[in-house]
Amino acid sequence: MTLNFEANLTLGKFALDVTFTSGRGVTALFGRSGSGKTSIIRVIAGLARPEKGMLVFDGDTLVDTNRGIFVPKHMRRFGYIFQEGRLFPHLTVQQNLNYGRWFNRKPKESDELAKIVELLGIGPLLERRPGKLSGGEKQRVAIGRALLSSPRLLLMDEPLAALDEARKAEVLPYLEVLRDEMKLPIIYVSHSVSEVARLADRVIVIDDGRVAMAGAASEVLSQPLISVAADRREAGTLVEGKVLNYDAKHKLVTVGLKKSSIQIAGTEVAIGKDVRVHILARDVILSTVRPEQLSALNILAGSITAVRGDDAGTVDIHVDCGGTPILARITELSYERLALQQGMPVFAIIKTVALESL
Amino acid sequence: MTLNFEANLTLGKFALDVTFTSGRGVTALFGRSGSGKTSIIRVIAGLARPEKGMLVFDGDTLVDTNRGIFVPKHMRRFGYIFQEGRLFPHLTVQQNLNYGRWFNRKPKESDELAKIVELLGIGPLLERRPGKLSGGEKQRVAIGRALLSSPRLLLMDEPLAALDEARKAEVLPYLEVLRDEMKLPIIYVSHSVSEVARLADRVIVIDDGRVAMAGAASEVLSQPLISVAADRREAGTLVEGKVLNYDAKHKLVTVGLKKSSIQIAGTEVAIGKDVRVHILARDVILSTVRPEQLSALNILAGSITAVRGDDAGTVDIHVDCGGTPILARITELSYERLALQQGMPVFAIIKTVALESL
Amino acid sequence: GRAQASEKVTVFAAASLKNALDKVTAVWEKETGHESVTSYAASSALAKQIEAGAPADIFISADMDWMDYLAGKNLIKPDSRKNLLGNRIVLIASRDRSDPVKIEKGFDLVTLLGGGRLAMGSVDSVPAGKYGKAALEFLGVWRFVADRVAGAESVRAALLLVSRGEAPYGIVYQTDAAADKGVTVVGTFPEDSHPAIIYPIALLDESKNADAASLVDFIRSDRAAPFFEMQGFTVLR
Amino acid sequence: MSWFSLTNDEWTAVHLSLRIASVAMLASLPLGILVALLLARGRFWGKSLLNGLVHLPLILPPVVTGFMLLLLFGRRGPIGTLLADQFGIILSFRWTGAALACGVMGFPLMVRSIRLSIEAVDRGLEDAAGTLGASPMWVFATVTLPLILPGIIAGMILSFAKAMGEFGATITFVSNIPGETQTLSSAIYSFLQVPGGDAAAFRLTIVSVIISMAALLASEFMAYYVGRRVDVE
Amino acid sequence: MSWFSLTNDEWTAVHLSLRIASVAMLASLPLGILVALLLARGRFWGKSLLNGLVHLPLILPPVVTGFMLLLLFGRRGPIGTLLADQFGIILSFRWTGAALACGVMGFPLMVRSIRLSIEAVDRGLEDAAGTLGASPMWVFATVTLPLILPGIIAGMILSFAKAMGEFGATITFVSNIPGETQTLSSAIYSFLQVPGGDAAAFRLTIVSVIISMAALLASEFMAYYVGRRVDVE
Ligand SMILES: Nc1ncnc2c1ncn2[C@@H]1O[C@H](COP(=O)(O)OP(=O)(O)OP(=O)(O)O)[C@@H](O)[C@H]1O
Ligand SMILES: Nc1ncnc2c1ncn2[C@@H]1O[C@H](COP(=O)(O)OP(=O)(O)OP(=O)(O)O)[C@@H](O)[C@H]1O
Ligand code: MOO
Ligand SMILES: [Mg+2]
Numbered sequence A, B: 001m002t003l004n005f006e007a008n009l010t011l012g013k014f015a016l017d018v019t020f021t022s023g024r025g026v027t028a029l030f031g032r033s034g035s036g037k038t039s040i041i042r043v044i045a046g047l048a049r050p051e052k053g054m055l056v057f058d059g060d061t062l063v064d065t066n067r068g069i070f071v072p073k074h075m076r077r078f079g080y081i082f083q084e085g086r087l088f089p090h091l092t093v094q095q096n097l098n099y100g101r102w103f104n105r106k107p108k109e110s111d112e113l114a115k116i117v118e119l120l121g122i123g124p125l126l127e128r129r130p131g132k133l134s135g136g137e138k139q140r141v142a143i144g145r146a147l148l149s150s151p152r153l154l155l156m157d158e159p160l161a162a163l164d165e166a167r168k169a170e171v172l173p174y175l176e177v178l179r180d181e182m183k184l185p186i187i188y189v190s191h192s193v194s195e196v197a198r199l200a201d202r203v204i205v206i207d208d209g210r211v212a213m214a215g216a217a218s219e220v221l222s223q224p225l226i227s228v229a230a231d232r233r234e235a236g237t238l239v240e241g242k243v244l245n246y247d248a249k250h251k252l253v254t255v256g257l258k259k260s261s262i263q264i265a266g267t268e269v270a271i272g273k274d275v276r277v278h279i280l281a282r283d284v285i286l287s288t289v290r291p292e293q294l295s296a297l298n299i300l301a302g303s304i305t306a307v308r309g310d311d312a313g314t315v316d317i318h319v320d321c322g323g324t325p326i327l328a329r330i331t332e333l334s335y336e337r338l339a340l341q342q343g344m345p346v347f348a349i350i351k352t353v354a355l356e357s358l
Numbered sequence C: 001g002r003a004q005a006s007e008k009v010t011v012f013a014a015a016s017l018k019n020a021l022d023k024v025t026a027v028w029e030k031e032t033g034h035e036s037v038t039s040y041a042a043s044s045a046l047a048k049q050i051e052a053g054a055p056a057d058i059f060i061s062a063d064m065d066w067m068d069y070l071a072g073k074n075l076i077k078p079d080s081r082k083n084l085l086g087n088r089i090v091l092i093a094s095r096d097r098s099d100p101v102k103i104e105k106g107f108d109l110v111t112l113l114g115g116g117r118l119a120m121g122s123v124d125s126v127p128a129g130k131y132g133k134a135a136l137e138f139l140g141v142w143r144f145v146a147d148r149v150a151g152a153e154s155v156r157a158a159l160l161l162v163s164r165g166e167a168p169y170g171i172v173y174q175t176d177a178a179a180d181k182g183v184t185v186v187g188t189f190p191e192d193s194h195p196a197i198i199y200p201i202a203l204l205d206e207s208k209n210a211d212a213a214s215l216v217d218f219i220r221s222d223r224a225a226p227f228f229e230m231q232g233f234t235v236l237r
Numbered sequence D, E: 001m002s003w004f005s006l007t008n009d010e011w012t013a014v015h016l017s018l019r020i021a022s023v024a025m026l027a028s029l030p031l032g033i034l035v036a037l038l039l040a041r042g043r044f045w046g047k048s049l050l051n052g053l054v055h056l057p058l059i060l061p062p063v064v065t066g067f068m069l070l071l072l073f074g075r076r077g078p079i080g081t082l083l084a085d086q087f088g089i090i091l092s093f094r095w096t097g098a099a100l101a102c103g104v105m106g107f108p109l110m111v112r113s114i115r116l117s118i119e120a121v122d123r124g125l126e127d128a129a130g131t132l133g134a135s136p137m138w139v140f141a142t143v144t145l146p147l148i149l150p151g152i153i154a155g156m157i158l159s160f161a162k163a164m165g166e167f168g169a170t171i172t173f174v175s176n177i178p179g180e181t182q183t184l185s186s187a188i189y190s191f192l193q194v195p196g197g198d199a200a201a202f203r204l205t206i207v208s209v210i211i212s213m214a215a216l217l218a219s220e221f222m223a224y225y226v227g228r229r230v231d232v233e
């Protein structure tokens, strides 16, 4: 499955001029507030008509302004989780959830409903109307409503912003299941690097209506430029690997990288599975000698490939650990003290539990 | 300044029964979605009338159901940033911002407006109406509107949820200025431990309409129980200290704790200032020998006071570092390998830049 | 439905005839066993409805004009047209000024009004108004009171204006004045001061109902006369 | 005869009024919704014209409206002839004609109410329904229609009440034939035209008011019920 | 005399109609807003009664309304006496009386529109204004009122149009005095009562329609302008 997007759209003084392609899995739209993320999603959903543009989903042309093609929104079957909920105020939660199912040729089985209700923790709310829900409850129902409409593509505009961390931690794995098992492509808008790192296969960074950067998540998230949209503190590298082993006793997953391996705390995963690990630069400690007796399990040997200072008193050190690039952010003082230089061998120490779980 | 809150309120099947006191500074309301945070704020703002209760702000009784007192919302002068924006659709952004100023005896000077517009980056939007703003832009205008109404107390219901990290990083320091310089008390609802850790003096954890825990931020955030509301990954300790030194060259702040000190990357701070540092358990590495040649600047000697395992393959180790409690979360495997026990001397290694800046 | 109603004789009659005509048709129905219905409305509306093909058999107009209008369009059976009733117009006053007024050439109506208004049917549209205006012109009073006239939508409304004391005097049919205790008849206009007040009756050209002629005859008969006279009409033979 | 008992003719008028007002209200509803939709949402040439046309019965004296109906829908009028020839529908001097007159007189009131409600609907909700697979027709039926229910109810009650009070256009169009086209209103009018008819007119007025108040209360209750469901907060 | 030129009397009727319709509309507006507010928001004993009272002019045949006005506001009526004695205000046979009649007849239409709009207002916005320090009066003036403007405009235009078409209640209450109380509507009615008056009636009808259409267009434009400002998306 691929989505080819190409659109020009003017909204007052704001001009959107974006072209990108997204494939299977999750494509994250990343960008500062007002950069045009929602506008892009609206064009995909068929809620906005570009002045000039083209939208092709899996060979199916949805928009082509040259040929005057515009497939209306209800024929696209794209589930859209809006930034502001948009629940139907006259329907109960249950009716809201079921709304999309009425219009689907292939209705989901009813235990699908039960499962999603359970996952989102909205069981006690089913008989209520949206006016009587809390902010987070509304958002959860909106997520459920979109999921249950059997979409071909899921458009999620900051879906988890209003959720508490515990609930987020429950919903994210489900999105992964959708992505991996249901093979549902997802376009995901989020300001959270950790969410994106965890879910996204591709990341598209939007800046002022234009694509500032696009590419595989592992590439884009390792760029310092990502900090236009994200917290500097969330810079890091996204590393891809394969599960080599699972230690059930210690609940430790061993992930094989290019020439090394790292260990991550987590629940059982199938051996051989491809996984991604987001290593935050600020979580990496460098040492010039191999450290002993540390609680950190992951100590990777490597050599410094680049050094980049900034004016905030920190230095970003790029380390190549057997083909796996690792970014470490350390203080200028340490940088001076350890006399680090390009080409120097170092050890990167990564706290196991600091890793994003899969 | 103190706020005494005591209210019983029934909303359908949901019963709120909450009593707390909040003092100067920021009081964070923490709790899962649907736990009753917004309901509490609504009572404080005068938008909901408790069935039984009492609300006293600085000796000024706003609600007393026994005596039939209920000060209406417009006489309370509490600025409220709503979870859903609630901008006036018929007014421009500028008029929205100015709305509260019309009703204030002591109007803020107009450069106050310029400053807040600048801070929130809403300068180009001033002539627009809210219907033509993006989600984050709306939220920023709502923040500005409440700030400009010269409130005696600020009620913030997940104000930063829709903002990108970079913008958040700009707004948070301003909130700190409000708290510290303007001495504006703030009641703050958030799901983000790092926001709360940074801002809050007191934390009140709400669970299903009741106070589950309340106390100084440093106490509450160090409790494992906080994970009802927060991501487990954000557990840690909040440490209080005083700025001892600022190294302008390396942009390093030295913070003196009880008997030790730690270094934090950051911009200039006044020496002698009281600061707080949130140390995430997952950012602490333990070592049984003093490590050498590490890029981590902070290595604190201490001894293990408690060990608490969980069933996720990690162990929480409480370490006392010269009177300063530090929580470290390590894998079970490391725990076994290092043969850690209560009373054992250890070194806690904290990456400098992993600390919350002030 | 229309099917049964078409067997009934349908009468279109000026609204002011309601009291008397209802009683007359009731007697006729009882005696003959036939049925009838009467639609009371303004003569103007009825005439235009007949023009538009209304299923009426008999038309009784409050003035000659609307009957002439239909006659001009050949919508009535010409030989069936008869003058049915006559009426008089009277000067009425509200209760508190019941002194009789001598109505003669040049009588001082203006002084009587004393700044108040003279209530009457609209002088352009309501028949009683037209007759009233003609009478006042004949008596040479019109030009003094023309701008003091309050033209009402119907005689009944004019009557009400007087009985409620809005206007001190009014000109109405004697048929209407008789029934209202709030007003006093203070004078009757001479019969020669205005065109004869005549309610004509006619069978309609399109009427196919065989009983209609019988009803017209009954309405014009001596049997019916007392009902009309009781209301103050003059029965014309 | 007790003061309040109604004569047969009066009962007939009551029945007829109820039937005419209900039919006028219900029959004009679909068209009312359609026109309100066109006026609220449509962008077409002649929209102002349509809007003006809808308001005509309000602007014109009812008698004029009645005459126009007579000219158009009468036995000899162009539409009247057409309806009679093609569909065998005869409106003139039938209760159906009275319903037409009442429907026309109440139409601007109905359309305005519904239109106001439509204009207040959050288009975002309709968009959301569209992305969930609902075609425009379904969006209308499942989202727009329920949300504009208060306006529809208001429009219906206005139309009904107007039909109860209307006589100018009715009496001009379909005359005042007892048992066929004589409504309470025209009966009241007839009584007012003759000496001594006031008491009877007053009695019928009370009946008319009672009926309309009952309808009004029912509508308020419905609106309350509908509103409670959609209540925000 | 060209076919279309109006006589002096007719010009007077045009002026008078305009004046009466405008005054009726404007004078009933504050009360209309108040009553709409009460009905939309109030919770008080007798609310149904007030609601019924407001609808009465719609339910009753206009002639009956005219009679009632006469009974109440006439020279001998309780309110009429009061107004005359205390304030020297005399309504009978004055254009002001006609404006009263038109205002009363249009009142239910105006109230309904405004009420519908009020019921559609998001209370959350009013709450927000309250927390920003606006007293209920200010909240109403700066938030509620601007948001219900479409309803107010709709109510005003309905009231105006109704006033242009009204004659039943007017003519009954204040009669049909050229230059004082004779509106276009009553002039049209008078013409229709005489054989051959159709042409004149038609001419005046056209005038009336032109005026009302102009008002309608203006209102649509205003509503569009207001709506554009509040446009969501
Ligand atoms: N009008 C109402 N009727 C019934 N229940 C209500 C009503 N309003 C809120 N509730 C319930 O009250 C509880 C508390 O709601 P509240 O809005 O205070 O939650 P919250 O802590 O702010 O949640 P969130 O983080 O999701 O915004 C929720 O369970 C909600 O379902
Ligand atoms: N109707 C409109 N008229 C004019 N400008 C508009 C309109 N709608 C949106 N904009 C502008 O277009 C830009 C992009 O808006 P969009 O909603 O796509 O942003 P976004 O990336 O989703 O931001 P956020 O993260 O704040 O939701 C913004 O600068 C916004 O101000
Ligand atoms: O429009 Mo009227 O004057 O209520 O029949
Ligand atoms: Mg957005």
Ligand SMILES: [Mg+2]
Residues within 6 Å of the ligand: A134, A135, A136, B037, B038, B039, B083, B157
């Ligand atoms: Mg909330």
